[in-house]
Amino acid sequence: MQEVSVPAFAPPVLRGSLAEIPFDNAREAPSDAVLSRKDVEGAWWDVSAEEFAAEVLAVAKGLMAEGLRAGDRVAIMARTTYEWTLLDFAAWAAGLVTVPIYPTSSAFQARWILQDSGAVACAVETKEQGRLISQERRQLGDLAHLWQFDTGAIGHLKSLGKDIPDAAVAARRATLEPDSPATLIYTSGTTGRPKGCVLTHGNFFAEVDNAIELLHPVFKSVSKDPASTLLFLPLSHVFGRMVAIGCMRARVRLGHAPSIQTEDLLADLAGFRPTFLLAIPYVLEKVYNTGRATAEKMGRASSFDRAARIAQRYGKALEAAEHGTGPGPGLGLRAARALYDPLVYRRIRAALGGKVRYVICGGSPLGRRLASFYEGAGIGIFEGYGLTETTAAHTVTPPLKPRLGTVGWPLPGTSVRIADDGEVLLRGGQVFRGYWDTERAEPVPYLLDGDWFPTGDLGALDEDGYLTITGRKKDIIITSGGKNVTPAPWRTGSARTPWSASAWWSATTARTSRP
The missing domain is CATH 2.30.38.10 (Luciferase; Domain 3)
Incomplete structure (x- = not known):
């Protein structure tokens, strides 16, 4: 038997959760650009730490106004978009657990994940995905809410939560600790149906904090260009998710590219001009x-x-x-x-x-x-x-x-x-x-x-x-x-x-x- 160990580069996080990251960023560097969004004409616009934290808070209030309770599971079925990351952090701010579903999943696959996780809500990106989930709702007794990004789900949640006080969200955030579940990611094994891997807030902190320190030149600016990346890997995959969280943690400007078609991706790369990339072979x-x-x-x-x-x-x-x-x-x-x-x-x-x-x-x-x-x-x-x-x-x-x-x-x-x-x-x-x-x-x-x-x-x-x-x-x-x-x-x-x-x-x- 062989064994090798490497000491940690970053101290363990003993209190709090990933939900604190947007609010910490807004307090420490409110004007820093932490994300960028592409408009319909293809231009990229920066989102400051203060602006993103405000959006996270508003959407978290909407989730609470919908009646979602601490610990409830919320599924997300969408491509790699700004709304995906926003809902992820908003769900954590409301004390919820997110459950990713691949945007190209079949009805059978999506139904299994929704049933097994006991998700009470699901956000989809498109009408086709909404129709797919709607057809399965009779077999999904726990699923009470279905939202659609491209018909204004984010705006709907913001409007719904206007009467929820900030303190209510702060109280939800305060219930989370590093060992609280952050997400269920379903993965195939060698036999049987996919199983939900329970990853905690502490798991992500241990991963991203040490990765940021080890790969310091990647996540920190080492030239005149501030560190930035255009994410086109699926956020339903742990790899893309880890890097998105790492970018928020290190205040690296993050953009989303929903299409991996060659022409679309090359255009997004040319417009965004990242300093580092995440890619599959x-x-x-x-x-x-x-x-x-x-x-x-x-x-x-x-x-x-x-x-x-x-x-x-x-x-x-x-x-x-x-x-x-x-x-x-x-x-x-x-x-x-x-x-x-x-x-x-x-x-x-x-x-x-x-x-x-x-x-x-x-x-x-x-x-x-x-x-x-x-x-x-x-x-x-x-x-x-x-x-x-x-x-x-x-x-x-x-x-x-x-x-x-x-x-x-x-x-x-x-x-x-x-x-x-x-x-x-x-x-x-x-x-x-x-x-x-x-x-x-x-x-x-x-x-x-x-x-x-x-x-x-x-x-x-x-x-x-x-x-x-x-x-x-x-x-x-x-x-x-x-x-x-x-x-x-x-x-x-x-x-x-x-x-x-x-x-x-x-x-x-x-x-x-x-x-």
């Missing part, structure tokens, strides 16, 4: 493949391929230098890279918005070939590993010490153990306590003795404590889009998309200033 594969296809149309495919090989060699040389096993890129390699930078690499970076210095990539492994290419193109790779049950990342490659092919060291404040049978066991403040029990309306303890979480993954630790994932104890499919697909559980129900649960993530650092 599919997006980075798409950028690479689009760049090569463009070069091929121009009769320059061979030139692109040479640039790719040079970038891969350059990336591997940088990695060797950072580990002390090589001298770094030689003069000839540096000259070749400099030649191709304006022809290829700069265009790759421009496709990601032009100002991107960092990318956090997750959902499935990026692959050594593509990772080396981005490293050489000015985007260094930090791979990591985590699950829904660990509030996203549990390991991450330490800054300046990437080791391609591994998933890094434990996140500060966590431990990794390899059991005698090779299974990866995880422990730390961001590890959940158990799965949701519908009848008891509380989590059922799931951890092993010593608070270890059995992941079901097989792995190994090297002599420096880097973790490598080698397989699964039971079959499961993880696509390049980050989807965790279990074929067996869904034979009885139709689905428009496979279920998703994070089983891998990687943090990618863009070092555009490197020689």
Whole structure:
């Protein structure tokens, strides 16, 4: 048996909840831009910390006016939008628990989550989603409220709560502690129906506070451009959710991009111009493949391929230098890279918005070939590993010490153990306590003795404590889009998309200033 631990970089949060973040931001830096919204003409407008806190308060009052009680579950079925994040924080301010549903879920999938969680309210984005949930309401005895974002649900809640005093919301917030449930995220296992992972406010604090400290250059401004990101990963996935909360915690300007269609996303990236991004491998594969296809149309495919090989060699040389096993890129390699930078690499970076210095990539492994290419193109790779049950990342490659092919060291404040049978066991403040029990309306303890979480993954630790994932104890499919697909559980129900649960993530650092 092997084991490695890393001390926490951030002190544990002993009181309060995520609901306090908007109000703390408004008190400490009221004029700071914490979010941006896109108008119908495509222009982005900043939302200050003070403005966002006021909206959170107004919507929380509306939720209370609707009769929702502390601890009630509220489902959200929508794409990645400003309203999603607003309702998330407003629900917490009202003492509620949020339950994400993928916007493309089938009626069968949505009904199961709503039934199992006992949700009393559901917010959807579109008429089609509203119709889908409405058709299931006869079988959803607990569901008393259904709101629709694109028909003015937020405005309705604000209006409804005008007579609720501020003190009533403050009293609800005061009931929450770090061990209070914040969200139920349903994830597929290797057998059976999806189970609700009960993640607490303390789980998220342990995750984001240590991630912010470890990846300080990502979340803190290190140039003339304040840190910002455009989120297009689903907020129904723990990875996107963790980063949204981390951005609010670090006061990083956050934008939302609901469409991941190539044309829409490229336009949003060009308009928002983030300093770092979150992406699944599919997006980075798409950028690479689009760049090569463009070069091929121009009769320059061979030139692109040479640039790719040079970038891969350059990336591997940088990695060797950072580990002390090589001298770094030689003069000839540096000259070749400099030649191709304006022809290829700069265009790759421009496709990601032009100002991107960092990318956090997750959902499935990026692959050594593509990772080396981005490293050489000015985007260094930090791979990591985590699950829904660990509030996203549990390991991450330490800054300046990437080791391609591994998933890094434990996140500060966590431990990794390899059991005698090779299974990866995880422990730390961001590890959940158990799965949701519908009848008891509380989590059922799931951890092993010593608070270890059995992941079901097989792995190994090297002599420096880097973790490598080698397989699964039971079959499961993880696509390049980050989807965790279990074929067996869904034979009885139709689905428009496979279920998703994070089983891998990687943090990618863009070092555009490197020689």
